[in-house]
Amino acid sequence: MVDAHQTFVIVGGGLAGAKAAETLRAEGFTGRVILICDERDHPYERPPLSKGFLLGKEERDSVFVHEPAWYAQAHIELHLGQPAVRLDPEGRTVRLGDGTLIAYDKLLLATGAEPRRLDIPGTGLAGVHHLRRLAHAERLRGVLASLGRDNGHLVIAGAGWIGLEVAAAARSYGAEVTVVEPAPTPLHGILGPELGGLFTDLHREHGVRFHFGARFTEIVGQDGMVLAVRTDDGEEHPAHDVLAAIGAAPRTALAEQAGLDLAAPETGGGVAVDAALRTSDPYIYAAGDVAAADHPLLDTRLRVEHWANALNGGPAAARAMLGQDISYDRVPYFFSDQYDVGMEYSGYAPPGSYAQVVCRGDVAKREFIAFWLAADGRLLAGMNVNVWDVAESIQQLIRSGAPLEPAALADPEVPLAALLP
Incomplete structure (x- = not known):
């Protein structure tokens, strides 16, 4: 009652x-x-x-x-x-x-x-999409299937998590995909230059084209439909549909x-x-x-x-x-799945906050853990790629605030739990 x-x-x-x-x-x-x-x-x-x-x-x-x-x-x-x-x-x-x-x-x-909106001519054309709501996803799923059947081309603004996940989905349907990104690598502001290239290689292996160092300036259309995307370096990319994935x-x-x-x-x-x-x-x-x-x-x-x-x-x-004594101190966490690569990221290491990135495992095979370390050796963030059941240990190391030896972090023979103080 x-x-x-x-x-x-x-x-x-x-x-x-x-x-x-x-x-x-x-x-x-x-x-x-x-x-x-x-x-x-x-x-x-x-x-x-x-x-x-x-x-x-x-x-x-x-x-x-x-x-x-x-x-x-x-x-x-x-x-x-x-x-x-x-x-x-x-x-x-x-x-x-x-x-x-x-x-x-x-x-x-x-x-x-x-979703942040593109502030350029042509955004009112049919075929310009955002992905935030269930209705968006329902519409986009049908679009990707149609592009795949017809060898159509999707151009994506932004190589963040949403842009990359949609690129992977579009390729699974058989659509042609081009991603336009102003930074030099995908996820540059999150993973930095050290690991952004990993996702460049992954998507290129699956047929995605990247155009780095550029931004959309205009979406060109005819009869209300998307025909192409122009960028600020003078390039033009043919397109049947466009996804704006430039953040929220x-x-x-x-x-x-x-x-x-x-x-x-x-x-x-x-x-x-x-x-x-x-x-x-x-x-x-x-x-x-x-x-x-x-x-x-x-x-x-x-x-x-x-x-x-x-x-x-x-x-x-x-x-x-309800009046309970709450101190919300969860370690930030997110995950992503792209093709045969799954990853989890724990922590917070914005550009300029870390001194080095240490990896354990096989980066080339995309089976590894990356650690972002502060100058004093504290662990700021960790990302496990196709390595599972370690996120909790990574978060415990972040919480500990203890200085860590890079050599021990890089050594797969050293259990992460053994590094806890």
Whole structure:
């Protein structure tokens, strides 16, 4: 039974919001839980959209966080297809797009992020795509299958995780693929020059063409359809379809309108929260892609856009809303699957933060672990490629903060657990 003595509202129907609602009930909260989703689909997970679902290996129903009936069974009041358009912290109300006004005792912002748009001529042509929502993935899956049947050409702006995963999926359907990237290697800002080339070689072996050091300047079309892409170095690439995979921006409009503190754009933006995921308003919390949190372990403000952060951040925020003493200090983690290469990355090592990269295993065979070390020997991040059951040990080494010997890290005969202090 629901006791209406308190109302907790969750704005955002992604993984973070759904897991927060689940956690409130699991922790014994008996008040009203209202989950506001601007999409008409029930809350779903996003990794399959560029992986299994896009590849045609997973069915549509597999992406959902819960069965549709679960929400009623858990007494979660679900508002599908209803955006929250105004947040009033003083009155503690949120207004929906249809005019409905909902009062809350505490509120969680889990509004996520949205794809960054290309600001060039031609983006309104049919055949220009983004990948963020289930509807995008459904459309793109059909497009890739059609391109494969017709020997069509997909040109991708951006060699980040989404761009590379879609490139791999497109090649699996038989489509021709060109990736345009301003940096000298894929994933340059994440893996640095030391390992970005690994993904260049992997994709080239599967027929992907790369055009580095360039940006889109125009998408050329005829009769409303894409014909080609032009870049700032004067090149032109024939195209039947285009994917913009140039990153995502946190959806902070609601927080900004409500006067909540935001993180600086140069640090990634987002809604500024403390280690308990509480915003500058004591009754409002934020989690998932939109939250820029003071990270107790890494001693920096950090916004993480990956699945694990939504999976764990939503429940952490829910517990904080219930008054529990929360210090959200998870080691950032993400994973990717491309062709026959699977990888996991743990930690945080932005450009300029590390002194060296040490590898153990066979990099040429793509079976190895890479370690990003600070100047004092601390482990900042680790990436295991086709080597499994080591992510937990890597995260423990990061947490330890202990200086590590590069030779021991590089030696496959030395168990990672033996390096823990």
